[in-house]
Amino acid sequence: MxxxxxxxxxxxxxxxxxxxxxxxxxxxxxxxxxxxxxxxxxxxxxxxxxxxxxxxxxxxxxxxxxxxxxxxxxxxxxxxxxxxxxxxxxxxxxxxxxxxxxxxxxxxxxxxxxxxxxxxxxxxxxxxxxxxxxxxxxxxxxxxxxxxxxxxxxxxxxxxxxxxxxxxxxxxxxxxxxxxxxxxxxxxxxxxxxxxxxxxxxxxxxxxxxxxxxxxxxxxxxxxxxxxxxxAHLDGICHTYVHNMADPAKAAAIALNAKLRRTGVCGSMETLLLDAQFPAAQAVVTGLLDAGCELRGDARACALDSRIIPAVANDWDTEYLDAVLSVAVVDGLEAALDHIARHSSHHTDAIVSEDAAVCERFLAEVDSAIVMANASTQFADGGEFGLGAExxxxxxxxxxxxxxxxxxxxxxxxxxxxxxxxxx
Missing domain, CATH: 3.40.605.10 (Aldehyde Dehydrogenase; Chain A, domain 1)
Structure with missing residues (x-):
């Protein structure tokens, strides 16, 4: 049987x-x-x-x-x-x-x-x-x-x-x-x-x-x-805003690390905002492109380098988790804050600037779980925060x-x- x-x-x-x-x-x-x-x-x-x-x-x-x-x-x-x-x-x-x-x-x-x-x-x-x-x-x-x-x-x-x-x-x-x-x-x-x-x-x-x-x-x-x-842990649509008073070398290093250190982590930068008055914007995007990152930009970003692909509307709301990055040129802090308010997933957003007052305003007004000044968004990690793990x-x-x-x-x-x- x-x-x-x-x-x-x-x-x-x-x-x-x-x-x-x-x-x-x-x-x-x-x-x-x-x-x-x-x-x-x-x-x-x-x-x-x-x-x-x-x-x-x-x-x-x-x-x-x-x-x-x-x-x-x-x-x-x-x-x-x-x-x-x-x-x-x-x-x-x-x-x-x-x-x-x-x-x-x-x-x-x-x-x-x-x-x-x-x-x-x-x-x-x-x-x-x-x-x-x-x-x-x-x-x-x-x-x-x-x-x-x-x-x-x-x-x-x-x-x-x-x-x-x-x-x-x-x-x-x-x-x-x-x-x-x-x-x-x-x-x-x-x-x-x-x-x-x-x-x-x-x-x-x-x-x-x-x-x-x-x-x-x-x-x-x-x-x-x-x-x-x-x-809940939602997606990580993380921004880095490079203010016009950013140190060029610091901005380039932070942008490279925030995007390309590990593209598959939730703290990876997905959108780069470049101030229209920042004098070294071309050097920042060139460094990213030369490192193998695909950039999708608005019209002013595309004018910085012919290799930048025109962005479409949903790029600003996409967590790529890949060597792909959205880039927009913005007219000052207010425009950067407005863009982040519309598109951030409230995970991690950062500013690069040598103007302490601008940094403090960004840290106070951006409504995200983690806000940073002059640091890579890849630090968004429990171990890096001294918590052991998360x-x-x-x-x-x-x-x-x-x-x-x-x-x-x-x-x-x-x-x-x-x-x-x-x-x-």
Whole structure:
């Protein structure tokens, strides 16, 4: 007699089972002190380094499949792991382990006239669901940040990085368990069925917050369908405005780095705004073109170099994630501010100028999660901000903004201490 096939659980049942196990593990995690969580993360980093061969072999499978399926160069760059990148991922876990533990920190404290002592104390959010595409480093970064902040995490990576994610997750869990941390605090969804994403978005009461990391279509779906609070990371349409008082050498170096250091990261500059009175505009665009960047410009930008392609309307609202850049010539600070207000995704915008007053006005008036003066937008990164790593860069206005790391993964509760007071 043929045995009946073993059916995979329905997506909602799978998510419920994983979430309940994670919530139980999060209660165990809450009993671990700061030193114990730190030791567990250092152990995970050590295990990651020890599993380099297995992880890189898994990544090679994903890269081969991605190449065969026609993934873009930017997506392949996000997917790629090598010894250096894996070493950096492990170093980020160690860095997170050594950061101050936010859990238990007192945000504010006061005594009321009736003698009540009131404090606001940081606590974990609970169970965080991370839905992400392509980047296998998110598996490690999210696990480390969630565990350090006392949260359990349910990871759902993209199919293009499935083997890499599984290898990284297996190594980290082995390291965490070796140090006494609950394995179920860091779970990777074992099913790539897209219906599982829907089940996670509907899991109100089981998952406390969803963080999407990926393209515009993924984030739009999460925001439209979620019945769980969402911490959104939108696309990075990042601008650099070169003011007429910019230092020419500084402007050229910043523009090159902001666009071409890594074109596939969300902090990559996508639009360059050149002041009409800036005397070295041609040198800046020539440097970009000579470095292999395609430029798409307005009429005045095209006049700077015959190699610049005329821009079309949607270029100003496109996140290229490639060696392609929109360029516009603007008549002063007001015009630059107006352009950014119309087209920025509120991620990261920068100014290059030696006029301190102009810089301060730009920093005050541009409504983006990160604003910069005289620096490359590629610094928009949790590690560069001293946060160890990041879950993502939140572009909304509620809960957390900019690189979301340990504090962004906590909430707070009121702790009230009395001596028998009753309310009249």
């Amino acid at each position: 043929t045995a009946a096939p073993v059916l995979a659980p329905a997506p909602a049942e799978l998510v419920e089972r994983l979430a309940l196990a994670a919530r139980a593990a999060q209660r165990d995690l809450a009993r671990m002190d700061s030193a114990a969580k730190s030791r567990a993360l250092h152990s995970a980093a050590t295990a990651l380094r020890g599993s380099e061969a297995a992880i890189l072999a898994a990544n090679a499978r994903d890269m081969a499949a991605g190449t065969a399926s026609g993934l873009s160069a930017a997506m392949l760059d996000r997917l790629l792991l090598d010894s250096g990148r894996l070493s950096a991922i492990a170093a980020a876990i160690d860095a997170v382990a050594d950061l101050p533990d936010p859990v238990g920190a007192v945000i504010g404290r006061e005594s009321r006239p009736n003698g009540l002592d009131l404090a606001r104390v940081r606590i974990p959010i609970g169970l965080i669901g991370i839905i992400y595409e392509s980047r296998p480093n998110v598996t490690a970064d999210a696990a480390a940040l969630c565990l350090r902040s006392g949260n359990a995490v349910l990871l759902r990576g993209g199919s293009e990085a499935v083997h890499s994610n599984r290898a990284i997750h297996a190594a980290m869990v082995a390291g965490l368990q070796a140090a006494g941390a609950p394995a179920d605090a860091v779970q990777l969804v074992p099913d790539q069925d897209r219906a599982v994403v829907g089940a996670m978005l509907a899991a109100a009461g089981l998952i406390d917050m969803i963080v999407p990391r990926g393209g515009k279509s993924l984030v739009a779906r999460v925001q439209a369908d979620a019945r769980v609070p969402v911490l 879950i993502g860069i939140a572009t909304g206005r509620l809960h957390a903004r900019g690189p979301v790391a340990l504090e962004g993964l906590t909430t707070y509760k009121w702790v009230v201490r009395g001596q028998g007071q009753v309310r009249p």
